[in-house]
Amino acid sequence: MTSTKQKILSILRKNREVVSGEKLADTLGVSRTAIWKAIHELEKKGYRIEHFPNGYRYLTSDVLEKELISSKMLPASSIFIKKETGSTMDDAKVAALNQQISPALFIAEKQLGGHGRFGRPFFSPTGQIYMSLLLSPNQTFEELPQYTILAAVALSLAIDHYTGKQTQIKWVNDIYLEGKKICGILSEATSGFETGRINHVILGCGINFSIEPESFPDRLQAKAGSIFPKGNPPITRNQLIQLIWQYFFELLDGLPDKQYIEVYRKKSFVLGKTVQFNQQGNTYSGKATQITDTGELVVQTNQGVKTLSSGEISLKAIY
Incomplete structure (x- = not known):
């Protein structure tokens, strides 16, 4: 059942102009006090809403929402968002053990125990993108690397689309923009003991969405960057996440066509070096x-x- 908050949010988004508290109250059949309280709760969640003597106006807000990330291949019911977690990879592993229907996407605003390949910890400030996709491909282990490559290509193309710039891929799982690492990808798989086939694949992505250069620890400032280092991103994280997985599933549906590997090669900054x-x-x-x-x-x-x-x-x- 849609809450008053969600109904108000939907109305304000559609209008994009000032909507009076009286009109909201009449439309939803609630009191003006209920409208005020709901607006306040939305603001506490991170939504930006301008207040005027004659009403309220919605401003673009970067709050993670499953409805804005969802697609035909990833319905909202298969997207799980947490304010804080140890690791989205671990969230996906637990879900797999609990027979979660896949594909399923796990996202967190803050990640306390994120790690990359070989267990390396990484810098995980709030407000970036931490997510893991759970798949059940029933493939052989030899095919696992293709999922990492598919994810890298999808990420790279989505970032290119929204920045107008050309990202590069460091073999095998890092995305670079203007010489600095902005994203890392981690893939893990579990298999059936008897069949030797993959039961689940989990693709974890940590993306530096918008971080000012001086905010990185000293040891990372020379090599780490973000997609929008100057702040005020022209898009939301929801838009980028949605496009990443749209590209990913389009590439996945195209298998066994190997066109994606050609894109991967063209974007490599390792080849020839x-x-x-x-x-x-x-x-x-x-x-x-x-x-x-x-x-x-x-x-x-x-x-x-x-x-x-x-x-x-x-x-x-x-x-």
């Missing part, structure tokens, strides 16, 4: 020459050609 990495206790460096159709990085070193798997290797340097 010298990279350094550790493998089986040894440090190697060489030229990154190719990304295979399954997402592996081929590097020509003095010790021969090395084919790197994203689940095993992390690049130490690119130059």
Whole structure:
């Protein structure tokens, strides 16, 4: 059942002009006091509403809302938003154990225990985008890297769309804008013991939406950035999240077509550069020459050609 707050929000959004408290009260069949209280509660949640002697006017507000993120593939009933969580990846794992119907999306305003590949912690200020998508693909483990690549391409294209700029992808799971990392992607999977096939895939994304450069810890200021570093983003997080997963499911529906891997290659800032990495206790460096159709990085070193798997290797340097 739609609450008075949601009804008021819907009316103000549709009008975009000043709407009197009297008109709101008459339309909804409640008192003027009830309208005032509902407006106050909306403001406490983060909605921006201008007050005038003759009524109220809605201002664009960046409050996460499942109804504004939802789509045909991700209905609002499959989107779960928390104000605070340890990790959206963990939320998705618990949901999988509880037989949550997938796909399902888990989002948090604040993440206390977020981590990247190999368990690395990361800077997680409030007001950015922390989300994990739960899928049930019933595929083999060899196909897991394609989900990371699909997510990276979808994220990159969505950010390009809203900024008019060209993002780049660092093999295998980081998105860069103007030389700085703005997003990391983490993929994990669980399988059936007997079948050896994937039961669930979870794609976690941490996106720096709008952070002023000086707000980053000193150790990150030279290499971390955000999509809108100057503040006052022209879009909301809801819009970006919605477009990311729209692109993702469009790419997923297009499989086994490999067009997405061509986009991934074109956006790579690793190909053609010298990279350094550790493998089986040894440090190697060489030229990154190719990304295979399954997402592996081929590097020509003095010790021969090395084919790197994203689940095993992390690049130490690119130059």
